[in-house]
Amino acid sequence: MDSADAMLVSGLRRYHERIVAQFARSLRQERNPLVADPVALRQCREHARSILVELETCLDPAPQPVSATDGIPAQIGETRASSLQSPGISFAAAATLFSTIMRTVGEICTDPEQAIAVAVTLNRIVNQRVGAALMSYSRYLLDNVHRAHVQERFRIGRELHDRLGNDVGAALQLSRLAAFYLPDSQERTDALLQDVSTSLSRAVGEIRTMTFQLRSLVGGRPLKDVLTECTDQLALTVPVDIRLQGDECWIPDYVGEELFLVIREAVRNAGRHSAAARIQITVVVTPTEAVASVVDDGVGFDTSLPPTAERTGLSSMQERVRLFGGSLEVTSEPDAGTRVRVRVPLPGERR
Template identity: 35%
Template sequence: MGASDLSQEVRARITDQFFERLISADSPLVSEATLSALLARQVELLLHDLGRGARSGLRQRIEPSEETLRSAADFSSKRASLEIHPTETVRAAGLFYELTLPVLVREALPEAPAPEAVLDLALTLHDAVMTQIALGCVGYIKFLREKIHSSHLDERRRLARDLHDRVSHDVLVALLGLEQCEDELDRDPGLTRTKLRSVEHTLREALHAISELSGELRDSVSYSDLERSLGQFLESAAPDGVEVSLTVTGDILAVPEPVAEELYYMLREAVKNALRHSAPKRIRIRLHVSESAVHASVSDNGTGFDMDTVWKARHDGITSIHERTELLGGICTIRSSVGSGTTVRVSIPLVTS
């Protein structure tokens, strides 16, 4: 009997057992009705494709059908839209392989099959499953690209807002002051000198704001370690009267550059949020690197905020931190209450070879 001769009853039994195991494991792949239906369709098509590629004792590579490709794209896109990580698909694929191989051996091979025939069938099934995993990554890659693009656009919009709100405003105030000085130059030289000093102060503030914004565009951890980059930022960003400390434990240089880059932006955003909105007297930044993850936190003793109100408003800074963390497969938690300060914690797994 070939795999193409698997009865509908056998296929249904494989599918039912597969979904029962996914449900018992609380897999997010079966947590939403549409995604669950797409997964069931993928299982059906995979079993059909196996029928075209697996024969008793024959080793063939299975090329997925056009329908399988379309279905895989639909499943992958839906899973990505729900922000479910591809590792969940890998776990499900391993479970499918574990459940399906014994059935295929029993149904597709003769009694007491030769070891070579079992190996051929196992490799055929393995190829088919791995093809599905590869197809499933396509949608998530597209999702990641869109999220990264969105994150970059958000950063540009924030810089544009800062240029408009801080620099343009200061320059406009300075120009108006100069116009007034021109009108009063002959009538009241003393008052003119006072206004010129005010204009000078305003222009210096605008120049400082430009310097800060250009520094943000230039800053990167590509050519220096994360600890040094954070220290430089804190030195320039912390105003007088705010105590800022940075504590680093573990091998910070072991953090991969892409992770360090994103972590730098997240911690910088958390500190800037605290300075802008919480009026803190103290900010503590902690970094700990273990063999499997990097853990970071930013705590302040400022005014804090109501979590429900901020979530409903979808504050740009908090949203950016969450999205960057998710893109790296990490976890972000934020704790705050009015009058009790704020703590932002981020944990990001480190992939080691």
């Protein structure tokens, strides 16, 4: 390493904390949303220090190289994804850090060619780390999608067992009894076969209902019509009041599908487990958000307790909502009913 490189590395090390402090000030001046989150801002500072160390290592190859495998980019990607922050925020922060470091390099370095070489090296380091963070960001979201799909398969499995198992099992036992009595009593055999037919008819009806529920998505139809059709198919024993305010044209089709699935799951849970006398669905649509609530006057539950088998659908609902940058809030108390409230941001464009 020649004397110019040695001076540059020495200067960068001397100005480490000044660069990091200036980077944080620049983020505030640019109103980058990361400064509002103490955890995100701390990660930005740590990442800036790590990038400076890697840059110095590249300029001075004697020490052990440091790379993006230090784990910070992966942590940043997962944190941004879990807090539903756009990757564009991190891109802007990376550009700010690049400019901040290069301003200090310009103060230390008098050779334009050396400054260009530093800029090329720094650009490569930043791009590698941004790429690693993006991979972590995407992996986190894909894992959430996978978990939501797995939970949905478990739910379908429970539905098949609970709703079809009894009727099909009963039909099987009755058919065996009918075969046993067939030689001796035609009257008893006929009665058993009638019971078999009734059980199988119920099972076929359940299959049709479940098939409808799996296929019954919005598909551009009015949300109130789809919800009414859905509640009819769920065969609830309590009345359901559906109210919709605002213009549905603000809801993109892909958001409408997911919103419907969340509402349907909340209504199904209320109908099965709440012992409610009434269920109310309310959807309010504005150009910037859709807010849906499902309220019942049933037995309620203690939200501080661990989820039970009846409440496992809540996690799947939360995953669906979070993928679209929304939120889901469940409020309930024993003997005081339950309220599920969903907020989903909208792009502000008519479909």
